[in-house]
Amino acid sequence: MLEQAINGGRRYWVWIFFLLGVIGVGFLAYIYQFKMGLGVTGMSRDVSWGLYIGQFTFLVGVAASGVMVVLPYYLHDYKKFGRLTILGEFLAIAAVIMCMLFIFVDLGQPLRVLNVILHPTPNSVMFYDMLVLSGYLFLNILIGWTVLGAERKEVAPAKWVKPLIILSIAWAPSIHTVTAFLYAGIPGRHFWLTAILAARFLASAFAGGPALLIILALIVRKYTKFDPGKEAIQSLGKIVTYCMLLNVFFLGLELFTAFYSQIPGHMHAFQYLYAGYHGHNQLVPIMWVSSILALIAVVMLVFPQIRRNESLLAVACLATFFSLWIDKGFGLVVGGFVPNPFHKITEYWPTLPEALITLAIWAIGFLILTVLYKIAISVKEEVVFDKYGEKQIKAE
């Protein structure tokens, strides 16, 4: 099956080489960071986590969102998702690998990363995060590859795959809950110290991930002979709608607790992010961009007439994705560190090397995604599905 990855047309190879170019530049930026230290980023003694950890947090959500397609198909026999499951699983693989890369580039001593395995620490949430992410990656690779291979041979997958799939359905929410636990149990960081953080993470994950999947499915339909299915995309759109509504609702809950209680510690991070605090307001514009995008997305998604129009759905999904990317991939992390434990403000903005390394990791993710999707679609194109999800006889 792997040989399908080098069987591409001109457009495919132009895209691959573009990604390789971005990766190359970012790799050079990483060498610079490795030599000089993390001081080349915008992080500080006060804001000790930044873009890298924010992107990691966001991408764990994207990885977990594969379950939104796998669960209905395998647990509730929702056949319409049949053509989407492999796309969801492969997206999860690319996302988890990106997560691990973001952690790696964020470490001050990356060559010592194996210390987390050599010295297991059951009381540390980060130890569990390493375990669940690795396990999820392994599960998705095993399941995705086996099911795809079986499809290629036009037989049913081996029986042992089913329990693993059930396991992955339970595992997916757990990876994002564990990631939320990284934040939600930290005393003294009141922006994060909320019981609903894990719920917020899951809601935003299950809105943002499927939104990305819809966009990817539309791209796949446009550029290949494989059609993931109009009804499948519509069902996924409904999932994005409800989860985005839930996500906005949860934000409302946070704002209520913070501002009705009037407790300074609870209010200050929100004030800093959305209104500026004591003259510091660097993040206010992009946080409002995130909120406005969320509002646009919700309005477009709620009305079925708009949602049923696939171009408008694509716009709504892009708005959802970028709104959540800003909120979870940036605002969440910085908000926890501002104001600092001394009630002072140190602001944070990524630097150029930081941005280049981030772009390179995204490019690696897209490269993995492209290659895996190429393989999956090549297999599926050969065993052609018609619009009713039925297999057609191969025209020969």
Next chain:
Amino acid sequence: MYNGAKIIIGLIIFLGLVIFPFIYSGGKATAKPDPKVDTPEILQLPENERKCVESKEYMKKEHMKMLNEWRDWVVRDGVTVYVSTSGKEYNMSLQNTCMKCHSNKEKFCDECHNYTAVNPYCWDCHIKPKEKES
């Protein structure tokens, strides 16, 4: 053979890459490492007291592991005294015990480390003793 030209060219390139290091070093044998123990601090001691924490053979083989163990005992367990097999007690410290006698890192530690291309990162943090003219 099929693709004969490509295979032969590939083989020649491969051989070239493998032989390159030997040609580059000019074929001269690198000198055997000769760590010097004639630092002023050691020479100050009477001849029969010029002993390291353990025997030379033991230190040659095990100093890496011993330093790792010292590190964990001092930093993690708060224990600082080492009783060597000779019965003598030492304070477990690279900077303050080992380097007090072996104050010539370049002519001692680096001799073998350079020869074996080993680059221990101790010196990123642990301060090298100032080299004195011996």
Next chain:
Amino acid sequence: MSMDRREFIKIAGISSLLGLGGVSGVGAIKGRVEASQIKKSPEALQAKRWAMVVDMSKFKTEEDYQVCIDACHRVHNVPHITDNPKHEIKWLWPDTYEHSFPGNEDEYRADKYQHMPFLLLCNHCDNPPCVRVCPTQATFKRKSDGIVMMDMHRCIGCRFCMAGCPYGARSFNYKDPRPYIDESTQNPEFPTRMKGVVEKCTFCYERLAHGLEPACVEAAKEVAAKKGTTPGLVFGDLEDPNSEVRKILSERFTIRRKPDLGTGPSVYYII
């Protein structure tokens, strides 16, 4: 014998795993060292739980506290980073009341209290969140005396402890600290750190091991001797009812930073 690719990969994989497992297994059995070869130094200061009391009446001017900070930072080769305040490293530093005890703001508090220079450091908590979150136990609470330690060799620089500390007590080496250490005044008996690891006050564990009090406490004692008063920093065993810190706690009212977080800080302030 004929073998297909799949079988070959399976056999190669299992052989490698067995080989690696065998090597590490043999290594683990071989590498035993007799524990009788080590012992604690007889001159080491011992306690069940080290704690410090800061007597604010002794810290009025910058001179009073700067001498303690200088002693600490010099003994431990703490770099003095001036070109980028974001990268500053501090083990012991001063701050005003409302920054040392945020949440206790009061616009009507007397000026003399608002501007008191509180010396801040790691609180060596009894229930430290930083230790709870560290994924490698690079930071750990010493069972013998409650000091929250740093193992610079194991730290992977993930900075989870910095997020976890509610007191902002930890600094990260965002770059190589050596250019920022004055070689003429550096302490050759204590290492520096390298880029990529977290550092903080460690209650001078290396001095305690040789019977010396922490550098800041010693500096405060010298200042007090010169002035003819009692020292501004008192160090002792919180679990020893006869220690000096317990004596002070039984006689004076003290406050700690953010006690409501359940961290159990070991640094007390007499206002």
